[in-house]
Amino acid sequence: xxxxxxxxxxxxxxxxxxxxxxGEITGTVALLDISKPxxxxxxxxxxxxxxxxxxxIRIERYAKPTFTKPAPDALRxxxxxxxxxxxxxxxx
Amino acid sequence: xxxxxxxxAFRLEDASGASVTFPSDRPALxxxxxxxxxxxxxxxxxxxxxxxxxxxxxxxxxxxxTREGNEALTDTFAPSFxxxxxxxxxxxxxxxxxxxxxxxxxxADGKLDRAxxxxxxxxxxxxxxxxxxxxxxxxxxxxxxxxxxEWRPGCGSLSxxxxxxxxxxxxxxxxxxxxxxxxxxxxxxEFEFMFDQGFSDGLPLVPPTPxxxxxxxxxxxxxxQEMLGLMPPNMGExxxxxxAINAVMAGCRPEYLPVVLTALEAVLTEAYNIHGVMAxxxxxxxxxxxxxxxxxxxxxxxKLGALxxxxxxxxxxxxxxxxxxxxxxxxxxxxxERSTLGNPMKFTMCFAEHEERSxxxxxxVERGFEPSDxxxxxxxxTSGPTLIxxxxxxxxxxxAGSFGLSLESAFHPKAHFATDVVLVVCPEHVDTLIRDGYGxxxxxxxxxxxxxxxxxxxxxxxxxxxxxKKAAFDAMDEDGRGRMLPKFKSPEDIHxxxxxxxxxxxSGAFHGWATGEIGSIPVSKKIEEA
Numbered sequence: 001x002x003x004x005x006x007x008x009x010x011x012x013x014x015x016x017x018x019x020x021x022x023g024e025i026t027g028t029v030a031l032l033d034i035s036k037p038x039x040x041x042x043x044x045x046x047x048x049x050x051x052x053x054x055x056x057i058r059i060e061r062y063a064k065p066t067f068t069k070p071a072p073d074a075l076r077x078x079x080x081x082x083x084x085x086x087x088x089x090x091x092x
Numbered sequence: 093x094x095x096x097x098x099x100x101a102f103r104l105e106d107a108s109g110a111s112v113t114f115p116s117d118r119p120a121l122x123x124x125x126x127x128x129x130x131x132x133x134x135x136x137x138x139x140x141x142x143x144x145x146x147x148x149x150x151x152x153x154x155x156x157x158t159r160e161g162n163e164a165l166t167d168t169f170a171p172s173f174x175x176x177x178x179x180x181x182x183x184x185x186x187x188x189x190x191x192x193x194x195x196x197x198x199x200a201d202g203k204l205d206r207a208x209x210x211x212x213x214x215x216x217x218x219x220x221x222x223x224x225x226x227x228x229x230x231x232x233x234x235x236x237x238x239x240x241x242e243w244r245p246g247c248g249s250l251s252x253x254x255x256x257x258x259x260x261x262x263x264x265x266x267x268x269x270x271x272x273x274x275x276x277x278x279x280x281x282e283f284e285f286m287f288d289q290g291f292s293d294g295l296p297l298v299p300p301t302p303x304x305x306x307x308x309x310x311x312x313x314x315x316x317q318e319m320l321g322l323m324p325p326n327m328g329e330x331x332x333x334x335x336a337i338n339a340v341m342a343g344c345r346p347e348y349l350p351v352v353l354t355a356l357e358a359v360l361t362e363a364y365n366i367h368g369v370m371a372x373x374x375x376x377x378x379x380x381x382x383x384x385x386x387x388x389x390x391x392x393x394x395k396l397g398a399l400x401x402x403x404x405x406x407x408x409x410x411x412x413x414x415x416x417x418x419x420x421x422x423x424x425x426x427x428x429e430r431s432t433l434g435n436p437m438k439f440t441m442c443f444a445e446h447e448e449r450s451x452x453x454x455x456x457v458e459r460g461f462e463p464s465d466x467x468x469x470x471x472x473x474t475s476g477p478t479l480i481x482x483x484x485x486x487x488x489x490x491x492a493g494s495f496g497l498s499l500e501s502a503f504h505p506k507a508h509f510a511t512d513v514v515l516v517v518c519p520e521h522v523d524t525l526i527r528d529g530y531g532x533x534x535x536x537x538x539x540x541x542x543x544x545x546x547x548x549x550x551x552x553x554x555x556x557x558x559x560x561k562k563a564a565f566d567a568m569d570e571d572g573r574g575r576m577l578p579k580f581k582s583p584e585d586i587h588x589x590x591x592x593x594x595x596x597x598x599s600g601a602f603h604g605w606a607t608g609e610i611g612s613i614p615v616s617k618k619i620e621e622a
Contacts, residue, residue, distance in 0.1 A: 002282045005300045006272040007291055007337045007419040009328025066610045068368030 025054055027084035032071070033063040039089040046087060093188065097204045099196060100186040104155055106174040107162060112153065115202030119150040119226075123195040124184050125175075127161030129247035131211050135193050136169040138216060138235065143173045145233035146223050157184060157192065157250045184251035185260040191246035195219070210246030213237060262302030268309065268316040269302055271333055286341075291419055293411070293439055297341040308336040311346030312353060313621055320353060321360030323421030324367035325428040330356055330420050335412070338419055342412035342440075347390050348405055351468060352412045354619045355380050355442075358470040359413065363613040369472050369605065370423035375431035376605040376612070379473045379514060380410055380442040381589055383456035384466030386622040387444040394444035396593035399477050399516065399600065410440030437473065443591060449519050450590035451526045458532070459616045466622035471514050471587065472612035476602030482521075483597045488528030491521055492538035495599065499579055499586075500543055502603040506550050506559040508543075508577045511604035512585035512614075518592035518599045536583035543579035550577060581607075587614065 029050060031043045047059050062079055064071045079086055093099070099122070105111045114120060123139060125132035143152050154171070155178040156162035162175040178184055187196065195208040197219065208215050217237050224232035251260060262269055276282045282299045286292055298304065309316055309332070316333040323330050332353060339352050359366045359378055369376045382392055393403035401407060423429045431438070447454040447463075456467035478501070482494035495515060503510045515535075517525070525535065547568075550559045565573065580586055585607060592598075605611055 001278055002276045002299060003273050003301060004276065004282065004286075005269065005302060005305050005333075005337045006274055007300060007334065007341060007415070009323070009326055009334070009420050009422070010272050011326065011328065066368075066606070068372065068606050068611045069365055070367065 025057060025085060028058045028060055028082060029085040029087065030060050030062055030079045030083035032079065032086060032088045033061070034067040034088065034090060035064050036067045036090070039067075042089045043087075046089075093196075093204050093207055095204050095206060099198050099202055099204055100183070101202065102183045102186065104153070104176040104178055104183060106176050107159075107166070108174070110174075112151075112176065114151070114153055115198060115200070116151050117200055119200050119205075120153060120198045120202075121146075121150060121195065122153040122155070122187075122198060124155050124157065124178065124187070124189065124192050124249065125165065126157040126192050126247065126250060127164045129192055131244045131246050132165075132193050133168070134211055134240065134244055135195075135216070136165060136171060138220075138240075140169065140171045140173070141233040141235050142220060142223065143171070145231070146227055147172070149227055150223075155183060157181060181251040181256060181260055182263070184249055185257075185264065189249050190252050192249050193246055194249070211241070211244040213240050213242050258303035258306040262306045267302075267306075269305060269333060270317060270331075271305075271337060273302070290424065291341065291415075293414060293418065295439070297415075298343050300337045300340040304340045305333070305336050308340050308344065308346050308349055309333070311349035312336075314353065320357050323360065323417060324423070325371070326420075326422035328420040328422060330360065330416065334420050335416055338416040339408075339412040342415050343404065343408040344412050345390070345404070345408075348409050348412070350619050350621050351382060351386065351390070351405075351409050352416075354468045354617050355409065355413050355470060356416055358468055358615040358617045359417070361615050364470060364472070364615045365612045366417060366421070369612055370417060370421070370429050372605065373430050373432045374474050374605055375433050375435040375438075376472050376474045377435055377437040377441060378410075378413060379437065379471045379476075379602050380413065381455055381469045381471070381514070382409075382442065382444045382466070383447065383454050383461075383469070384619070384622065385464065386466035386619055387447075389622070392444035394446040394591050398443045398446070398591040399441075406442050406444070407440050410442030413442075414438060414440060435474065437476075441473075445589045446519070446591045449522065449594075451522065452532050452588070452590075455587070455589050456616060461616065461618060466619040467616050468619060469614060469616040471512075471602065471614045472605045473514060473602035474511075474605050476514070477516060477600030478603065480599045480601060481597075485524060485597075488525045488530040488534070489538060491524055492530065492535045493542045495535065495601075496539035496542035496579070499539060499601060502579070502601070504556070504558045506556055508545065508550055508579055509581040510607075512580065512587065512607045513604055514587045514589065514602040516589055516591050516600045516602075518596060519590070519594045520597045521599050522590055532588050533583070535588060536586045539586055540578035540580060540583055544576040546573075547575045547577055548573050 033039045033043055103111055103113045152173050154173050155176040159179045191209050197205040199205055220232050276285050283296050286297045314332045318332045320330040390405050392405045417423055445454050457463055461467045480498040485491040551565045552559050552562050
């Protein structure tokens, strides 16, 4: 029997659960641009389509300072506090 | 061990399976022997005589270090005591001795009275006299001491055999190892098992057994549980021990470990941004450059083929860092590692600067360290080494001009102010540059000079959409449109090191990634224990 030592961090990643799907979109929808080239083009189009189809919702635009790093905590907190839905444009 | 010290408690079995426990409630004589030791053979009749004389008043624990040896000793000497089985060597190890025979006389409380190592006739005779004085009968065993030699050295205890000692240290109760132990069933191939567990970069790994990890940890004075930082994306805790486990798997020697640890500390800084480096679709990876005396000490390659294969230190240090990122941080291709094409540097990329062949300040001195410091510098690069071929130059200005024209291709010829580069200048190119009095600043200035383009040439157009946006360009005045832009935002984005063999006019360059605050900033760290 060979014994080896675990090279990993020995932690099981947290399984994230999907938010409940209510079947309708209301309230505020946040659109987050990760700041990659042309991500704004996709979000502009989405914003137009959403406004057309769901005139009752409010749309807020956000952007990460750089696509290479996770969103700053303050930005995440702001989006969480002010929004009911979030769409993130990866641009890849 | 000092007199009065409590000896380690133990339980051992003899060949028949009967077990004995130390300490008992009587004085005791504990002695370790092995068959292939002439001095142990010498003391066997003495131990036998002592046992016969004093067995009613004290306990005897005579332990042998191999099962076969115990049988042989029993056959040869037919002693009045049974030899205990310490073939696991755990009790020998716990007693901390280097030599057999080692004899420990203990009181009823289990504390050491006196210890004898090897055979010094006067000492053994003194012991016999002492036991005689203490015994009720007051008589010593009848031994012909004069027939015995005055002195014989002992032999090495198996518990300090280098092949066994690391395992014993790893298994001891005060072992510094804390990582989870994974047992691989005898029917499983350990190499296949490690592939199946996802520990590998695609190449075979050295199994990180506890004894190999203990040996690796001997390469550092740092506490195995010291935290180097948190490795994204899982924010796994990078301890010295976890780094050592990955260094074993990568094939490192213990003396490379300080370089691996320092490189990991460098990539774990916020400035370096290892999370982005791993997650990017561009295929970036750390390029590790080592400076200072440690290069020679651990045998790194900075000469012929320095950026290629064939040198264990170069190859395995870079691989250890990559494996630590993968295993501790959890960045795996298809998971949070999203490189479109990948990159062979993601296996390993580490080399040393050939400082002695450079007329200029080496990389670490340029970056604020002393020449005598050993320093690791980590860059984030997406491609390279891209060869710069110029065998026709006559002057330094032409050669540095060639460097510039070749570096135009970094990212895209129309992408200016976009990235940084590591320029690796080969010795033959160095000679020409020195002859014309070129310093690093002159090389950088020449690169910026020959790559400068009017803004109008760098605007998105029908040939290529890369470059400045047309709308922004159209909004500029005449002066703005005619402005000359060099390839690099700052001359400091051209990092220069010297490496390679004396023959060949081929320098090379690594092309960077998102540079600066937006992406990754190069980080240098001194190897404190070098």
